[in-house]
Amino acid sequence: MNNQLSFPAIVIFIWCVIALCATFLPLHPEVIILEKILMPPEWQAWLGYDDLGRLIADRMIMGARTSLLVAFCVVFVSLLVGTMVGILAAWFGGWWDNITVFVIDIFIAFPGILLAIALAGLLGPGITNAVIALSIVGWVGFARLARAQTLTVKHREHVDAARALGTGISRIAFRHLLPLISAPLIIEATFAIAGTVIAEASLSFLGLGVQPPEASWGSMIRDGTRYMLVAPHMVLAPGIAVFLVVLSINLLGDRLRDKMDVRLG
C-alpha cells in the first residue's frame, strides 16, 4: 500500500490540529461587530460574518473543537462499554446473552438519532448531555459486533487450551479475544466517528447540543438557514466542513478495512 499523504488523511489531520489548537489561538468567536452583519468573505474575514456580525472562520474553528471532542468522547465510551458487554454476553451465553441480545434488538429497532433527541431533551440541552445521549445510543453497534466476533473466536482451540490451563476470564478476554476481534471493532469505530460528527451536528441543529454563544457546526448551519438566500456563506462553510470531515473519515475507514481485514489463519 502507498504511504503517501492522501486527501482524506490531510483533511482529518487539519481537522484535528485546528480543533486541538483552538484554545491557544487568538480567536474572537463571540465578538460582535454590528456593521459587518451578514457580510460576505473579505480580506480580514475570509469566511465572512454571521447574522450577529461574528467571524465565521473563528466560529468554524471552535466548532471543529466541539465536533472532535464530542465524536471522540462518544466513540470512546461506546467502544469501551459496547465491547465489554458484547464479549461478556458471548462468553457467558445463556440467559445473560439472551437479555443482552434483547436489549440490543430494542435499541436497534428504535431510530438512534430519535432516541438521542429524546434523551437530550430529557436531560436538558448542553454538550455533556449530548455526549451522554449519543453514548447511550452508540454502544449498541459495538456490543453487537463484539458479541458476533467473540462467538466465532470463542471456540478456537487456543481459547479452550487457555481455559484448560485455568486462565481466568479477564486474561482470556485481553490476550485471546480482544487481539483477534480488534480489527473489525477499530474499523467500526472510525465509521462511528463519522456518524457521531453528523449526530452532534444534528442535535446542535435542533438546539439540543451546544448552547449559544458557543459554536458548533450544527448550530451554525441552523443559524444560517434563516439567511440562506441573503448570505449563503453562513450555511456553506460549516456544511462543507461537515461534508469533508465525514467523507474523509469514511474513506479512511474503508482503506483501514482493506488493510486490516486480512483473515488470520
Place this chain on the structure above:
Amino acid sequence: MSTLLEVENLKTWFGEGENAIRAVDGIDFKISQGETFVLLGESGCGKSITALSIMRLLPPAAKIKSGSVKLNGKNLFELPEYAMRDVRGGKIAMIFQEPQTSLNPVLTAGQQIGETLQCHKGLKGRAQRDRTIELLNAVGIPEAERRIDEYPHQFSGGMKQRIMIAIALAGEPELLIADEPTTALDVTIQAQILQLLEKLQQETGMAILFITHDLGVTSGIADHVAVMYAGKIVEINSRDAFFAAPQHEYSRHLFSALPSREKRNREMAESGKENKHLSDSPLLTVNDLKVHYPIRKGLFKKVVGYVRAVDGVTIEIRKGQTVAIVGESGSGKTTMGKGILQLIRPTDGGVLFDGRELTQITGEELRRKRSDIQIVFQDPYSSMNPRMMIADIVEEGMLAQGIGKNRGERMQRVDKLLEQVGLKPEHKYRYPHEFSGGQRQRICIARALAVEPKLIVCDEPTSALDVSVQSQILELLKELQERLGLAYLFITHNISVVEYIAHYVAVMYDGKIVEQGNVDEVLYQPRHPYTQKLLSAVPRIKTAGRR
C-alpha cells in the same frame, strides 16, 4: 499393455528466477492403459501440482517451465484451451480430497452429473436422466431414482465422494486422477471407496493415477508406485518390488516412520523396561459420563430432543498409562475428552480425578484443579493464538496457576520446557506461524507440561501431520511418559498409532464404548462386530504376492 499417459521432464515452478519454488522439478513417468499408478509422498512434495499440471488447471502463480504430457501420444501442452476442455472430463477426469467442498451445494446430484453427460456425451432429457441413474447405481448409491434429486448436504461424506466419482465416470474417461480421495473419510468408508474404484476400473478398463500419502492404501490398490520427494520422483517400481524392498533411502525412511506393534515391541526390548510408573490405583475414573445437547426448534426454542454425543461412558486411567479411545468421526471422542476436562459440562455422570469429583467443583477451585489435566489438540495451527509469542504461550499456564515468582523465573522454566520437547530456548521470541506443524505440536505439548499435569488428553495430536513427523511426536510423548510418569488419554482414529503407543484401548461408537480391554486383546481378538468391521477396514501393508 500400451502406454496411455507419458510425462516427460515436467517442471512446474512458482515464481521466476532464483527464488522460484520448484514444486515439480523434472519428473518422468508412464501410465499404461487400465493400470493403477500410485504417486506417493508427504505434504508439500508436489503430488497435487503434478496432477494439476497434467490437467492444465494450475493456479495463476504456477508456471509449467518445461516438459510434456502425452496422452495417447498427443502432447496436451500444445493443445489450445478449447481442445483442452474436451480432454478434461472426457479423456481425463479428476476427483479431489474434500468431497464436502467439491460439489456445488445449490445443484442436485443429478444436475451435476447431467452437466458432464451433456458436455461430453451430448445427452439430454430422458436419456440423460436414465444414464445418471445408471451411474449412481454403478457407484453404489441406494435408491438412485429418489436420491438423484437430492442436494449435496443430504448425502454423507462417503456418498458425496461416490457422487464425485459418478461425475468423473460420466465422461467415460481413459484416465482417472484421484487426489487423496479417501483422506477426509473414515476408514470403513475409505475401504468402500477403494473397493468401488477397483470394481469400476475392472468394468471400464480406465487407468487410475492415485495420489496418496498412505502406504497402507498404496499397498492395497497399486500396480506401480512412484515415490515423490521435494518435487522429484525418487523411486518408481512395481508394487510387489516396492513393498518387498524399497530402493531409495527416503522410501525406507517412510516405512520406518510407520508406527506399529512390532516397532513398539522392538523399542521395549531395547530399553528393557516398561512403565515403571504404572500403578494399580486409578488416577481418573469416568463413570457413566453423558453429554447431551438439546435440539431446539420453533419460535420459543422448545427442546424437541437431544443429541446424545456421549451416552454413558465408563473408563479408568491409571498413572503412567496410555488409554486410547478409537472411533470414527462423530462417535463422540472429542466431546468426551472435553467433558473430562470440564470444558463442556457433562449432562450426567461422574469424573473422579485423584479422589476429587470434578463435575461438582466450580470457580476458583476448578481453576486450580485444571493444572492436573491438560489437552493437546489435533490442529496445531488453530490451537495457538497467532498474536502471541511462544514465550507468552508457554508462560500462560504458569501465570494462571501462579507458578514462578517473577517473569525471569518463568522464562527460565520456559527455556527448560522448550528443551524438554526438543526445541531451542531462542525459539521463544518467535510467533507460531514461523514454525512447522510438528514444531507447533511440540510447543503445544510444552504449554501443557508447564503446569505439571498428571494426565494429558491428546485429541488426535498427529492426524494433521505427515508420517515422519508423526513418529517423532509419538516418540516424544512416549519419552515424556517414561520420564514424568504422565498418563495419556489418546483420542485417535488411527489403529497403527494405537498399536504403537497405547496400553489399553476403548472402541467408541455412537457415543458409547462398545469394547474395551488391553491393546492385544481388542486389536487381535475383537469381539464386538463394530470393532471387527473397523479393524478389517484398516488398510495394511500386505506382503508381496497377496492382494
